[in-house]
Amino acid sequence: EAGVAQSPRYKIIEKRQSVAFWCNPISGHATLYWYQQILGQGPKLLIQFQNNGVVDDSQLPKDRFSAERLKGVDSTLKIQPAKLEDSAVYLCASRPTLNNEQFFGPGTRLTVL
Amino acid sequence: AQSVTQPDIHITVSEGASLELRCNYSYGATPYLFWYVQSPGQGLQLLLKYFSxxxxxxxxxGFEAEFKRSQSSFNLRKPSVHWSDAAEYFCAVEPQGGKLIFGQGTELSVKP
Known part of the structure; x- marks a missing residue:
């Protein structure tokens, strides 16, 4: 079974630029999550999707971050414009319907200069 | 508010020695509890989970964890550490609804 795929693995941009990350969850997993992991901290949930609907986006900075999950499969997370404090690893995870285990992708490491 | 505390930011143990990583949570009921491990440049891998x-x-x-309701703790243990266990360890709780709340992590170094 293929795992959660994310791309790119690394991205370096300058502040005020835009960036997008892509996630392809494990086939059949209805729930998809985006987490932000700042260096030295644990991951923090940004947004949770159930199929193509948003379940929780309470901690998503909506003035600059947006996310979508078209057709309830893969998802993109966008930052526009980026700030220095957005430098972090962005982790995508997916979960099947009848299981409480989340499966994580390798993450995208974003550096904002 | 729900929270997870991992009191030790960094622990160093000798190879072959026993290990205990501490985790305390704050939540009104018994949440689902997890331990994840993260190696450099890797995603999070589930070590174990407690539901009931x-x-x-x-x-x-070879890892195990013990849930102690009276102490709101879920400490991770291993009787004999191997050099390959060096990594970052995260305790997490899932109150309800599926999102995970993570502790800040404990970095484990293993001395030869």
Whole structure:
């Protein structure tokens, strides 16, 4: 079974630029999550999707971050414009319907200069 | 508010020695509890989880954890550490609804 795929693995941009990350969850997993992991901290949930609907986006900075999950499969997370404090690893995870285990992708490491 | 505390930011143990990583949570009821491991440049891998029942749970790679309701703790243990266990360890709780709340992590170094 293929795992959660994310791309790119690394991205370096300058502040005020835009960036997008892509996630392809494990086939059949209805729930998809985006987490932000700042260096030295644990991951923090940004947004949770159930199929193509948003379940929780309470901690998503909506003035600059947006996310979508078209057709309830893969998802993109966008930052526009980026700030220095957005430098972090962005982790995508997916979960099947009848299981409480989340499966994580390798993450995208974003550096904002 | 729900929270997870991992009091030790960094722990160093000798190879072959025993290991205990501490985790305390704050939540009104018994949440689902997890331990994840993260190696450099890698995603998070689930070591073990507790939902209900037996308070001592076994995981992969020889790890175990014990849920103590009275102490709101879920400490991770391993009787004999291997050099390959060096990594960052995260305790997490899932109150309800599926999102995970993570502790800040404990970095484990293993001395030869």
């Amino acid at each position: 029942g037996d308070t001592l749970v076994q995981g992969i790679k």
